[in-house]
Amino acid sequence: MRMFPITTGLPTGKIGQASLTIHRIREIVVYEENTRTTGCGELCLPPARTSRLRQAASLRFIRSTVILLGIAVITGCANMKSHDVVATNVQAQVQTGTVASAIDELDKSASSDSERAGLLYNLERGELLRLNKQYPESTAAFLKADALVNEWEQTAKTDPSKLLGKIGAALISERLSDYEGQDYEKVWLTTRLALNHLAQGETENARADIKRTHEREAVIAEFRAKSLAAAEAEAKTKGAAATGKELNGYPVETINDPAVLKLKNSYSNALSHYLAGFLYEVLNEPGLAAPGYRKAIELKPETPLLEEGLRGLDKRTSFTHKRHKKMTDVLFVVEAGNAPARKPQAFTIPVPIDGWQTLSISYPVIAPSTDAPLSLLAANGQKLKLENVVDVNVMARRALKDDMPGMVMRGITRAIAKSVLQHQLSEHAGMFGQIAGMAASAYTEQADDRMWRMLPGRVYVARGYLPPGAYQLQIDGRDLGEKINIGGQYALIPIRLYENKAIEGNVIAFGELAPPAPAPTKKGAKRKKATT
Amino acid sequence: MLTRSHLLVMLLALSSGLTACSSSTPPVASPVLRFDREVNYGDDKAVELVTNEFGSTDLQMIAEKMTGSLLETGIFQGRPTVTISTVKNKTSEYIDTTNIMNSIQTTLVKSGKVRFTRSINEMQAGVDELQRQNQSGLYKQHSTAKIGKMTAAKYSLEGELTSIVKDNGSTKDVFYKFTLKMFDVEEGTIEWQDEKQIRKTSKR
Known part of the structure; x- marks a missing residue:
């Protein structure tokens, strides 16, 4: 007997594709029913042989089911654990203890080599090490994560169908699939690497990271276009209709709010492009700086600071301007709060088994941020307006919104598969089988709550000219701690704010200001005196 | 005794030897190492159609058109001095416009008709070097390059690259226009100007 050919290949796409899955599963259920009642699968055999075959098939079924559940439970002990719980504990350590104790807390959560080699662990660890100003160690962790994203990128470029197949492969639980990272996290990663390399004084490596950021965005865009096209093509061939009723009960307002819908996509962020513009400008490559500033404006329109980046580029990069510049062009990157959490929530969904039944499926929910926005940065009293350029909460909700149709389909597929499995177990293994099936099903039905949680919640930038010197910084009237030294032609100052903490990163200075004009000679002074 | 696996290894070695003989010679004299990923040298002038973003073929087409047009004008009588001013990238693509100008400059310099x-x-690099030679006290006085002896350019080249992108989901059309102007620095007049237009369309 052929078991559940329900697997795989479910591309992400429109919400209504859930009905496509239901249609497919209905066929399978009918097939199962036929096999059970008539003893005929694809071939009809003599009754005695059929009975023997059915017995053998039943044994095989129970054996494979037990193995499957066993794997789910055993691997589940490690992989079913909630990342939300781990991240919440780590964040609590950063807020109440030290960043070093937060790193220890994270390290405790990864006991095996494979866990320590994982993408999410290295993303979280890299970010914590960066907060602790351990830049080389942070870069090493990010590079481990980057190698995994590079693999994904190569596959997306050369064999996208392989990734599309993987998207639908979570038959037991979404948490058991390999974590590939959200698209916006892949883009953040190279931006983070660039900032780390800058803090380490490796400008050329930072340039390579910035270049890879926009190249990576292009790969993601191409892959997403292909996956959408594949989903649409499959939906068309199966005659699927977009209804969206499977989302009933889900707090759709969280993923349909205007801020989420206004985003161009879930992976491009204005900070990465503005930083690209800034770095290319610093490196005296205005031809490359211009598209960086332009893209930042496209992603966050009507933001005066971003617009000024492009408008003033020609003047700022002119030879004469640089020769006469007496003040440092300072870019403050202020990061506040934490990236949002994906909280699993159970929803009931009607599915076509023995008529229509309601099954419980777990989906992640992201609550909108309630953090108060920041508005003003002061450096020795000189006020600079803080502009919000990235809201990671909104990006995460957009990513969830884009992933939701596929997630709904996979949830229904999984619920039906588990339901049929339980049915079979109770038939073949009695009450024990039924209880074991129910327990395993409930245990594995938890939404995937993995995401890069150590990222900030919102990012603001402020830019202005400041004379070289020591500065006391304040944000919205709150002192940020020790004074910092600002100097050079350009300077980049990263600041991270937690509820009660402000962590100032290394000040990154570029180039030197032109030396002050020599004092007038005695001769010249005399002549000047004579003329006055 | 020869096993089947021995034979297989020998066959593989033989076939790789034969294919190595028949393949085109790479432009390096060193032994060629190959790993699991297939890597080949390609024709640097081959038309590149991987995506419809700005690519090597576009760069080569623009440089070819501009140098051909400049050298045909006959403006470079007496090897005049020229400098590259700005090349503005007005597209939303990260295109290194310096590369286009470098290609144009290389051909013009090699022609011997212009300095x-x-x-x-x-x-800035030139100023830094002059300051190093004259202010560091490291060099013999008579061997240093003197400040204030640079030759100013008679002409200046200014360019810009623009694009118009249209995308309706199934078809993406990109139109690039590269414009290059040569100004007489003293008189402020345009002495030469040309443009290259490129249209690229891709379907999903």
Whole structure:
């Protein structure tokens, strides 16, 4: 007997594709029913042989089911654990203890080599090490994560169908699939690497990271276009209709709010492009700086600071301007709060088994941020307006919104598969089988709550000219701690704010200001005196 | 005794030897190492159609058109001095416009008909070097390059690259236009101008 050919290949796409899955599963259920009642699968055999075959098939079924559940439970002990719980504990350590104790807390959560080699662990660890100003160690962790994203990128470029197949492969639980990272996290990663390399004084490596950021965005865009096209093509061939009723009960307002819908996509962020513009400008490559500033404006329109980046580029990069510049062009990157959490929530969904039944499926929910926005940065009293350029909460909700149709389909597929499995177990293994099936099903039905949680919640930038010197910084009237030294032609100052903490990163200075004009000679002074 | 696996290894070695003989010679004299991923040298002038973003073929087409047009004008009588001013990238693509100008400059310099002075982007490095020679006290006085002896350019090249992108989901159309102007620095007049237009369309 052929078991559940329900697997795989479910591309992400429109919400209504859930009905496509239901249609497919209905066929399978009918097939199962036929096999059970008539003893005929694809071939009809003599009754005695059929009975023997059915017995053998039943044994095989129970054996494979037990193995499957066993794997789910055993691997589940490690992989079913909630990342939300781990991240919440780590964040609590950063807020109440030290960043070093937060790193220890994270390290405790990864006991095996494979866990320590994982993408999410290295993303979280890299970010914590960066907060602790351990830049080389942070870069090493990010590079481990980057190698995994590079693999994904190569596959997306050369064999996208392989990734599309993987998207639908979570038959037991979404948490058991390999974590590939959200698209916006892949883009953040190279931006983070660039900032780390800058803090380490490796400008050329930072340039390579910035270049890879926009190249990576292009790969993601191409892959997403292909996956959408594949989903649409499959939906068309199966005659699927977009209804969206499977989302009933889900707090759709969280993923349909205007801020989420206004985003161009879930992976491009204005900070990465503005930083690209800034770095290319610093490196005296205005031809490359211009598209960086332009893209930042496209992603966050009507933001005066971003617009000024492009408008003033020609003047700022002119030879004469640089020769006469007496003040440092300072870019403050202020990061506040934490990236949002994906909280699993159970929803009931009607599915076509023995008529229509309601099954419980777990989906992640992201609550909108309630953090108060920041508005003003002061450096020795000189006020600079803080502009919000990235809201990671909104990006995460957009990513969830884009992933939701596929997630709904996979949830229904999984619920039906588990339901049929339980049915079979109770038939073949009695009450024990039924209880074991129910327990395993409930245990594995938890939404995937993995995401890069150590990222900030919102990012603001402020830019202005400041004379070289020591500065006391304040944000919205709150002192940020020790004074910092600002100097050079350009300077980049990263600041991270937690509820009660402000962590100032290394000040990154570029180039030197032109030396002050020599004092007038005695001769010249005399002549000047004579003329006055 | 020869097993089947021995034979297989020998066959593989033989076939790789034969294919190595028949393949085109790579432009390096060193032994060629190959790993699991297939890597080949390609024709640097081959038309590149991987995506419809700005690519190597576009760069080569623009440089070819501009140099051909400049050399045909006959403006470079007496090997005048030229500098590259700005090349503005007005597209939303990260295109290194310096690369286009470098290709144009290389061909013009090789023609021997023109002399280039430091461009704006190259000036800081030149100033730094002059200061190093004259102010560091490290060099013999008579061997240092003197400040204030640079030759100014008679002409300046200014360019810009623009694009119009249209995408309706199934078809993406990109239109690039590269415009290059040569100004007489003293008189402020345009002495030469040309443009290259490129249209690229891709379907999903």
